[in-house]
Amino acid sequence: MTQNTIGKVAQRAGVGVETVRFYERRGLVPQPARPANGFRIYPDDVIDRIRFIRHAKVMGFTLAEIHDLLSLRVAPRSNCTTIRQRVDEKLTQVEAKIAGLKKIKRQLQRLVTSCDTRTPTDDCPVLEALQ
Amino acid sequence: MTQNTIGKVAQRAGVGVETVRFYERRGLVPQPARPANGFRIYPDDVIDRIRFIRHAKVMGFTLAEIHDLLSLRVAPRSNCTTIRQRVDEKLTQVEAKIAGLKKIKRQLQRLVTSCDTRTPTDDCPVLEALQ
DNA sequence: ATGTACTCCGTACCTAGATACGGAGTCAAG
DNA sequence: CTTGACTCCGTATCTAGGTACGGAGTACAT
Numbered sequence: 001m002t003q004n005t006i007g008k009v010a011q012r013a014g015v016g017v018e019t020v021r022f023y024e025r026r027g028l029v030p031q032p033a034r035p036a037n038g039f040r041i042y043p044d045d046v047i048d049r050i051r052f053i054r055h056a057k058v059m060g061f062t063l064a065e066i067h068d069l070l071s072l073r074v075a076p077r078s079n080c081t082t083i084r085q086r087v088d089e090k091l092t093q094v095e096a097k098i099a100g101l102k103k104i105k106r107q108l109q110r111l112v113t114s115c116d117t118r119t120p121t122d123d124c125p126v127l128e129a130l131q
Numbered sequence: 132m133t134q135n136t137i138g139k140v141a142q143r144a145g146v147g148v149e150t151v152r153f154y155e156r157r158g159l160v161p162q163p164a165r166p167a168n169g170f171r172i173y174p175d176d177v178i179d180r181i182r183f184i185r186h187a188k189v190m191g192f193t194l195a196e197i198h199d200l201l202s203l204r205v206a207p208r209s210n211c212t213t214i215r216q217r218v219d220e221k222l223t224q225v226e227a228k229i230a231g232l233k234k235i236k237r238q239l240q241r242l243v244t245s246c247d248t249r250t251p252t253d254d255c256p257v258l259e260a261l262q
Numbered sequence: 263a264t265g266t267a268c269t270c271c272g273t274a275c276c277t278a279g280a281t282a283c284g285g286a287g288t289c290a291a292g
Numbered sequence: 293c294t295t296g297a298c299t300c301c302g303t304a305t306c307t308a309g310g311t312a313c314g315g316a317g318t319a320c321a322t
Contacts, residue, residue, distance in 0.1 A: 019281085037300090058235070098232045108225060149312075
């Protein structure tokens with residue numbers, strides 16, 4: 001079994017090498033072992049950790065929030081309530097975002113409608129609406 | 132009638148002075164007249180132009196897209212089709228964004244459910260799901 | 263004429279999340 | 293033993309959209 005150098009880890013986790021180093025600087029990935037040659041050698045579970053980060057990011061968590069989540073993970077049992085709160089908060093945020101986008105969507109649809117119903121002598125109604 | 136200095140324009144358009152200068156650098160606001168003292172003096176319509184920018188931004192257009200929109204505005208009649216296309220594109224983008232967020236929402240809801248149905252001996256199911 | 267508010271300019275800084283560069287050292291295959 | 297791939301580090305750059313700073317000049321009201 002070959003060792004998990006940064007390149008292997010990056011490849012297996014589906015990110016770039018620079019991203020792994022970046023996450024390390026942000027404290028999202030722990031400082032790995034450094035044998036004599038100075039190369040980073042990671043334990044296997046760091047790959048899951050990076051996948052965790054990516055999944056959480058897709059779920060709309062920021063890196064700061066993920067950092068928070070990862071710290072809570074140290075003693076999962078006792079912190080489940082806190083973690084649930086984070087998920088609830090994020091759910092509320094996502095819902096708000098959807099509501100905002102729906103409003104925008106309705107307005108854009110109104111613009112399209114005004115575009116379709118204009119008479120040839122009108123000025124562009126979209127530009128007037130944005131005015 | 133007092134002249135439209137940058138501060139007046141900014142205030143009337145509801146943005147900061149620095150923002151007006153920033154938009155000027157980006158070509159979103161035309162170069163204003165510069166009398167002997169070097170102060171920017173704007174025509175009245177620049178306020179509408181800035182409001183146009185803000186509205187379009189709220190609608191989800193990027194500054195680059197707004198720049199595009201503003202160029203098209205030069206001959207509105209002939210470009211109405213193009214403008215409508217832009218709105219259509221933006222509508223599609225917004226819809227895609229909503230769909231993506233809905234997916235995220237469903238996943239978050241699944242997490243909450245798993246949180247609620249876990250037994251006390253389970254590990255935190257949220258963290259396991261993100262794993 | 264003096265104080266305060268406004269403006270000028272260039273540049274730096276900010277969030278968020280990476281991505282790229284460059285010179286030096288290291289590892290592994292042939 | 294050479295070649296190519298990999299790694300090291302610090303720093304710079306990027307997107308997007310601004311915001312802030314600092315020193316100097318200007319305008320206007322009292």
